[in-house]
Amino acid sequence: MQFHLNGFRSGDPAIAAALPGADQKAQDVDVLIVGCGPAGLTLAAQLSAFPEISVRITERKPGPLEVGQADGIACRSVEMFEAFGFAERVTKEGYWVNEVAFWRPGSDGALHRADRIQDVEDDLSEMPHVILNQARVHDFYLEIMRNSPRRLTPDYNRELVELTESGDADYPMRATFNCLDGTGTETLRARYVVGCDGARSTVRASMGHALKGESARQLWGVMDVLPVTDFPDIRLKAAIQSADQGSVLIIPREGGFMVRMYIELDELHGDERAADREVSAEMLIAKAQAILAPYALDVKEVAWWSAYEIGQRVCDAFDDVPEGARGSRSPRIFIAGDACHTHSPKAGQGMNVSMADTFNLGWKLAAVLRGRAAPALLDTYSEERRAKAKELIDFDRDMARLFSAKPKDAAEAAQFQRYFKQHGRYTAGVETQYDASLITGGTEHQALAAGQVVGKRFHSAPVVRLADAKPMQLGHAFKADGCWRVLAFAPAGDSGQPGGAIAQLCDALAPVIAGFTPRGAVPDSLIDLRAVFQTPHREMRLETLPAALLPKKGKHRLTDYEKVFCPAPNGPDIFNLRGIDRTRGALLILRPDQYVAQVLPLDAVNEISKFFNGFLLPA
Numbered sequence: 001m002q003f004h005l006n007g008f009r010s011g012d013p014a015i016a017a018a019l020p021g022a023d024q025k026a027q028d029v030d031v032l033i034v035g036c037g038p039a040g041l042t043l044a045a046q047l048s049a050f051p052e053i054s055v056r057i058t059e060r061k062p063g064p065l066e067v068g069q070a071d072g073i074a075c076r077s078v079e080m081f082e083a084f085g086f087a088e089r090v091t092k093e094g095y096w097v098n099e100v101a102f103w104r105p106g107s108d109g110a111l112h113r114a115d116r117i118q119d120v121e122d123d124l125s126e127m128p129h130v131i132l133n134q135a136r137v138h139d140f141y142l143e144i145m146r147n148s149p150r151r152l153t154p155d156y157n158r159e160l161v162e163l164t165e166s167g168d169a170d171y172p173m174r175a176t177f178n179c180l181d182g183t184g185t186e187t188l189r190a191r192y193v194v195g196c197d198g199a200r201s202t203v204r205a206s207m208g209h210a211l212k213g214e215s216a217r218q219l220w221g222v223m224d225v226l227p228v229t230d231f232p233d234i235r236l237k238a239a240i241q242s243a244d245q246g247s248v249l250i251i252p253r254e255g256g257f258m259v260r261m262y263i264e265l266d267e268l269h270g271d272e273r274a275a276d277r278e279v280s281a282e283m284l285i286a287k288a289q290a291i292l293a294p295y296a297l298d299v300k301e302v303a304w305w306s307a308y309e310i311g312q313r314v315c316d317a318f319d320d321v322p323e324g325a326r327g328s329r330s331p332r333i334f335i336a337g338d339a340c341h342t343h344s345p346k347a348g349q350g351m352n353v354s355m356a357d358t359f360n361l362g363w364k365l366a367a368v369l370r371g372r373a374a375p376a377l378l379d380t381y382s383e384e385r386r387a388k389a390k391e392l393i394d395f396d397r398d399m400a401r402l403f404s405a406k407p408k409d410a411a412e413a414a415q416f417q418r419y420f421k422q423h424g425r426y427t428a429g430v431e432t433q434y435d436a437s438l439i440t441g442g443t444e445h446q447a448l449a450a451g452q453v454v455g456k457r458f459h460s461a462p463v464v465r466l467a468d469a470k471p472m473q474l475g476h477a478f479k480a481d482g483c484w485r486v487l488a489f490a491p492a493g494d495s496g497q498p499g500g501a502i503a504q505l506c507d508a509l510a511p512v513i514a515g516f517t518p519r520g521a522v523p524d525s526l527i528d529l530r531a532v533f534q535t536p537h538r539e540m541r542l543e544t545l546p547a548a549l550l551p552k553k554g555k556h557r558l559t560d561y562e563k564v565f566c567p568a569p570n571g572p573d574i575f576n577l578r579g580i581d582r583t584r585g586a587l588l589i590l591r592p593d594q595y596v597a598q599v600l601p602l603d604a605v606n607e608i609s610k611f612f613n614g615f616l617l618p619a
Helices: 038-047 075-084 087-093 134-146 202-207 281-292 350-369 375-404 410-422 501-516 605-613
Strands: 028-034 055-058 099-105 111-118 158-165 173-179 184-195 212-229 237-241 247-252 259-267 297-314 333-335 462-465 470-473 484-489 527-532 564-567 586-590 596-600
Touching (some): 028 038, 028 173, 028 350, 038 055, 038 350, 099 410, 184 202, 202 333, 297 375, 350 375, 484 501, 501 527, 586 605, 596 605
Parallel strands (some): 028 184, 184 333, 527 564
Antiparallel strands (some): 099 111, 173 184, 212 259, 462 470, 484 586
């Protein structure tokens, strides 16, 4: 974490200096976010990093979430939390899903442990798969918002009743709210509106979109309980398929004692809905006891429970641009999370995919609003995230079907286990790959960095920072600040000396970066150049590095010493670990959401310039 750039300031560096009038609520805003779920708060936290962007975020409920429902946090989401600065708090509080046990009937019909496997394969991510109350994740986002220059806080007790065009060119959208605290109505105008208001989204309805798909007609119950049991794997994630009583998925919770159970109930028939069955906590306990028999289950306390039917649905588009009008008009309304895709909770992807939606959208809105990028950038949100939602729907349908299958024999029962193993990367959230587009290039030079796949998230690895010899994960240097990264991996023999490949790249790239950076702005505020050398850090000479890797910043022209890295001296070498060509080196362009946009040769400055000219605006 860097601070004191523009002078010493005491106190908590995470609390920014407040803007004048930060405590006032504007009626005309750049972005109106409807809904304080994980999608809405991810977006609000991202936008709060930019003091020049005004935001209001509304929520129908009277206050912050207290008990979470979607609590599984994928490895990729924890990587994202690191960019926001609170991954360490999540991993400290959360339950780590380290192994998974599979239970099914043996030849005698009794339950037995069929296998126990590692949950996340080695080197899939530097972050664990974690279980943590969703409300705690909300708390961390809300703290970021409160500490931002605008001191952003949600407006609770606000029910959106109408979203229309305002007729004003500057603030084209008008939103009318009922104030559920009895204070009447409130009308806001906005440049952009983002609906994160759940499966019954009013924002989606105003766009004329609908969730499309089918329900599996399978009823499930879920409960968080404090149990006393002799089932030996109660503190492991465990998938249990009984002979004739159905299935249960056990997810241990944080704190060491509480456990979540997903419990298979009966199929729904005709027009029957989950509410028609009058499910109770006592019914769920009895069903779980039957599935786990002969093991005993005594539930001492039920912290929370619910019943639901499995359904997979997705919208045709995630913004308000009509079919056939793409390119001729820019979107003004977006939807994210459950507002545009719904699925079962079995794969633990709901909250994770919702947060990924708005982490994708946030930096794009910021770039357009700040005049850094053309509005065409906003079209990429719907095309990228809808494709990922459709993949999730297909995966979830298979996962739910296999979990509810009534195995006829051991071979059939093992099918679910094989599917789980095969799709571990997907459930970890690291298999997302964006197709070639305005902001994602082709794979012509992929061989230069075989382990950093174009379209996938940057795969972090251990390094040591040159200036202070700090061992760290390279990916942790990239924060949720809206910056593009140009990451240069030096060829063998290059230590940054004059005339070397890295020095030549820095000289050639400097005017390209300057051409997009507004006058007076911090030089790396839009495109951030960094380098990784093969030379051990104790053999490097910092004083011979190109000036672009030691940029002068802030009102005092202080030197930024955090741009250069070397392989970790006592760990795996990043060049070997990620397949970087040692002879030629490689250049990576990373998007602000940490996905690899391009892999290029070090001398491909023209290609870099052409890529950024495709969507960034000249300074």
